[in-house]
Amino acid sequence: AQSVTQLGSHVSVSEGALVLLRCNYSSSVPPYLFWYVQYPNQGLQLLLKYTTGATLVKGINGFEAEFKKSETSFHLTKPSAHMSDAAEYFCAVSMTAGNKLTFGGGTRVLVKP
């Protein structure tokens, strides 16, 4: 069975600092990879995804993630944190198009002024 591990359930960053959220997956074949963001009392919004092609993918709000097959990782970064980035971030994988998503435990980001 697939599993997704997000290192760090809480991350605190200063405004303007780098945001780095880690995601590792277990899969024998490269899955489809996603990052979702959940703002307080809201649903899950797609930030970015990797399916095929370029391993560095750019998403909304200045976020990007890099798929590294050798490390089975899909870490999310943003060069400069903004107060509005405070939210919970979820990494997810699926094995094929239309297949279920398996989520990591989530990382809550706190941005300090």
Added chain:
Amino acid sequence: EPEVTQTPSHQVTQMGQEVILRCVPISNHLYFYWYRQILGQKVEFLVSFYNNEISEKSEIFDDQFSVERPDGSNFTLKIRSTKLEDSAMYFCAIGTSGSADTQYFGPGTRLTVL
């Protein structure tokens, strides 16, 4: 991004009662999913629905749960006899025919079982 609405936003029910949660995609979609998130826990897959039938379900999705598209538009999740442990946020997600690899989520229904 496709728009998905869910009703109600919050449902409070007594243990043993039936609840129906609704998902309303704004346009026509092919793939439908239900997930739930118990407070403080991971988002968990419940069921996927494609071509008007269940394509996959998790072990959570037992006989107490059912899904249907009664009018070809709404997508519903029914819990026949709710338990305390069913209290969670329930999310509907949809996948489009042009982007089957991506799921777009609704805002969720918070179910509280007393």
